[in-house]
Amino acid sequence: MRLLIMGPQGVGKGTQAAKLAEHFGIPTISTGDIFRYNIKNETELGKQALAFINKGQLVPDELTNSIVKDRLAQDDVKNGWILDGYPRNASQVEALDTMLAELGTPLDAVVALDADRDVLMERMMKRAEIEGRADDTPEAIATRLDVYAKETAPLLDIYSERGQLVSINGVGEIDAIQANIIAELTK
Template sequence: MLNLVLFGPPGAGKGTQSEKLIAKYNLVHISTGDIFRAHIKDQTELGQQVSQIIADGNLVPDSITIAMLEEEIKKNPLATGFIFDGFPRTVAQAEALDAFLDSIGTSISGVVALDVTESELTQRIAKRQEISGRADDAADKLKKRIEEYFNKTIHVLPYYEAQGKLTKVNGIGEIDAIFAELSAVVDSYSYQA
């Protein structure tokens, strides 16, 4: 099973590259952001809690995120692999993900971090906000999300680096060139298809 974690700050291109990786490797995409937005749209009880947390620019608590993630994985028993987008964001989440995957007989194959400068991120998200109007792309919330990534989330990378699973890829350039580099990294992982 091929299980990938795609890392990068807001606007790094995770969503764009995830779509291409999913198509090439037949993976199930698990985006905590998409899961949260679906709950918010459906106005579930969880969605209402998550909505307020996100509106304040904070991260959703680990317990909620992990439970939702496990539920999504269990919905796909025939999957040949998963790509985790936006998760894990803390070492505790990474440890919980490892423990859960181990309990179902699999593990993370590799972790790819898209490196993008803060100025590039700001430009990309400004464009994305014009096109999609996503509420979490508003300037004040965006600044907080980028700070959250660089102050907290980035500290998960050494956890995977210590396991020999981390590869950094330059996230600035042509989408297809970045994808070619990502594919070369993924192809280097030893996994059972």
Template sequence: MTRMLIIGPPGSGKGTQASRISERLGVVAISTGDIFRENVKNETPLGVEAKKYMDAGDFVPDSVTNSMVRARLTEDDVQDGFLLDGYPRTAAQVTELDDILQQNDLTLDVVLQLTADDEELVRRLLGRARLDGRTDDNEVVIRHRLDLYHEQTEVVVSQYEARGIVTRVDGIGAIDEVTERVMSALKVTQ
């Protein structure tokens, strides 16, 4: 049974590694992006509220995000473990996640941090933007996203480092190589 977070900068391969880890460990991968999209699609009260912010290009407030994550972490499929991607992103969200877990008699086992050099990430994201035809992902936007990630994440990582549960893995390289580094760091055998 594993309960873990995966964090890393944009372009570090979090989504890819989350699905591979989920499959290998037999735990559900939960992405806050997926939670948002599901709530918006189903027009839940939280989804309707979140959509207002998303449509305006604003961050969805912690109160809405926390409520969505709280609801998702009470579903039956997380009792045997989960991998949470995209949450928490702020110190307040760390406190909220602690509260959610405590209320459900759950603990967090590990925080996996994928690391990568910013210049490599810029190259990777620019290449991805060209392939996907995403003209909005230019170098200025990408560097801004990376700056935001570093600002937000340092405080989150430091809180989990104080608990001794952060494991860092280099996210640069072939997908299979990164997966094997992750599994080795998590001490998962075939």
């Protein structure tokens, strides 16, 4: 099973990706985790990413694509994966399509979790409080949700047109949401 998990910040992508990975016996690939790993281990890709991050800039698509391509070529993903945090824009969709074609590993489905903005804001503020994240101010959270709505949410239309989109309400009990996702994926 090769899946993308998409949705706005705070919708529960990471939680559901971990549960689905366990259920299907496949790894979760989080672009955020990949960046942190490469930065921590001072790889060439990590050093390049850090140069942008330290300037408060987004890591360019070309570099993000290289990191994802490298990860998708590793042995532990031969039987499938869940990709979390990528693609984030139309250019990255094209790059992912090319990568998957080169690897001969088609995408099975795109799981899109959604929740009302008020719910997302509340969840993110609670997470910021629990984790002591000073960068998660209401303004910063609102900006990230706006960026998702503008740049990433439109990608769902692409996957819908391809017949790959599975839309799931991200509000409710974690296990119930997982059950809904699995039911839709195994129809």
